[in-house]
Amino acid sequence: MNDKKTIFSGIQPTGCITIGNYLGALKSWVQLQNDYNCIFSVVDLHSITVRQDPIALRKRCMDFLTQYLACGINGEDNLVYFQSHVPAHAELAWILNCFTYMGELGRMTQFKDKSAKHADNINAGLFTYPVLMAADILLYQTDLVPVGIDQKQHLELARDIAIRFNGVFGDVFKVPEGYIPKEAARIMSLQEPTSKMSKSDPNINGFVSILDDPDTIRRKFKRAVTDSDGEIAYREGKDGINNLLNIYSAVTGQSVEDSVNEFSGLGYGTFKERVAEAVVEELRPVQQRYADLAKNKDYINKIYTEGAKHAAYLASKTLRKVHRKLGYVDR
Ligand code: TRP
Numbered sequence: 001m002n003d004k005k006t007i008f009s010g011i012q013p014t015g016c017i018t019i020g021n022y023l024g025a026l027k028s029w030v031q032l033q034n035d036y037n038c039i040f041s042v043v044d045l046h047s048i049t050v051r052q053d054p055i056a057l058r059k060r061c062m063d064f065l066t067q068y069l070a071c072g073i074n075g076e077d078n079l080v081y082f083q084s085h086v087p088a089h090a091e092l093a094w095i096l097n098c099f100t101y102m103g104e105l106g107r108m109t110q111f112k113d114k115s116a117k118h119a120d121n122i123n124a125g126l127f128t129y130p131v132l133m134a135a136d137i138l139l140y141q142t143d144l145v146p147v148g149i150d151q152k153q154h155l156e157l158a159r160d161i162a163i164r165f166n167g168v169f170g171d172v173f174k175v176p177e178g179y180i181p182k183e184a185a186r187i188m189s190l191q192e193p194t195s196k197m198s199k200s201d202p203n204i205n206g207f208v209s210i211l212d213d214p215d216t217i218r219r220k221f222k223r224a225v226t227d228s229d230g231e232i233a234y235r236e237g238k239d240g241i242n243n244l245l246n247i248y249s250a251v252t253g254q255s256v257e258d259s260v261n262e263f264s265g266l267g268y269g270t271f272k273e274r275v276a277e278a279v280v281e282e283l284r285p286v287q288q289r290y291a292d293l294a295k296n297k298d299y300i301n302k303i304y305t306e307g308a309k310h311a312a313y314l315a316s317k318t319l320r321k322v323h324r325k326l327g328y329v330d331r
Helices: 019-032 054-070 088-097 102-106 109-117 124-138 149-169 214-222 239-252 256-263 268-294 297-326
Strands: 005-011 036-042 079-082 144-146 177-179
Touching: 005 019, 005 124, 019 036, 019 054, 019 144, 019 239, 019 268, 036 054, 036 297, 054 079, 054 268, 054 297, 079 297, 088 124, 088 297, 102 124, 109 124, 109 149, 124 149, 149 177, 214 268, 239 256, 239 268
Parallel strands: 005 036, 005 144, 036 079, 144 177
Antiparallel strands: none
C-alpha cells in the first residue's frame, strides 16, 4: 500500500446516469483518482429498497459500471466493483445496525421523502439504508467521501456511528470527512428547476442521460423550462436560467460570472442551443469510450472481478478487527 488517502463513493443503479451525476460526482472522481486510493462501487444492495425488475437491474448494473469507466475512471488503478460482490458490506451493516438508534434513522430526510413516495412499501431496508451506507464507508477506513449535498445527513450519521463505536471499543474506524465539490452546484431538473435532476424522473425531459444521443440532448435543452423576463442573469427566482448557467459553467470549467457575460444580450433560444452544444461536446468522448467498452465484456469482467477481490481483502481487515472487539471467536 502507498500512503495516499482513501476515497469511497458509489452510485445506486437506478434510473440512468445523468449529467447531474456526471457533473456532480463522476467528473470530480476522475479528478481525484490520481491523488487518492479510490474505491468506486455500483451500490446495488442499496437499490432494492425499491422494487427492481431483475433483468433490468442486471443490465443496469453492468451499464453503470461501464459508464464509470467511460467517464474516465481508471479501473486498473482504482477499485471498481459491485457492492453485492463483497459480502462484508452486508455483514458490517448488520453490526452497525446495533449501534444506530431508531430515532436517528427516523430523522433522515431521505427516509421521510422516500416513505412518503412509496407509501405501499416502507420496508425495513429503506429505514436502515443509511447504516449500509455507513458500512460501505467505514469498511475501507475511508478518509474522504465525495457526495452530493443531499447525502450530507447520511454522511454525518456515518461519522456519528464511527465515533460511537470507537468510543466503546477504541480506534476501530477512521472517521470520514465529506467532500462536497463546490462546482457540483446541484444540477436541477430541466422541467422543474426547483428540484434536483433525478436519475429516476418519470418525465424523461427533466434529465439528460450521459448516453443520450446529440439530438435528444438538443431537444431536451430546447424544452428546458426558463422564465418570461428574457434576461440571462444569475439570481434568485430565475431557477431555470440559473440551472442552465450552472450546467454550462460546470461543463466548460469557467465561472458562472464569465458565463453570464458570455451570453449577455442573447435570447434564450440561442443560449439553450449553446448550452446543449457544450454538453454534446463534453459527452462525445464519454459516449465513444462507452461504445468501445461495451464491446469488451472480458475487460469489464476483469475490472469488477479483481476490484471485488481486492475490496474484499481490504474489507476483511476491518471486519476482523470489528469481530475481535465484539468478542466473536476468530474464524
Ligand atoms: N446513498 C448514496 C446516494 O443515494 C449512494 C451511496 C451508497 C453512497 N453508499 C455510499 C455514496 C457510500 C457515498 C458513499 O447517492
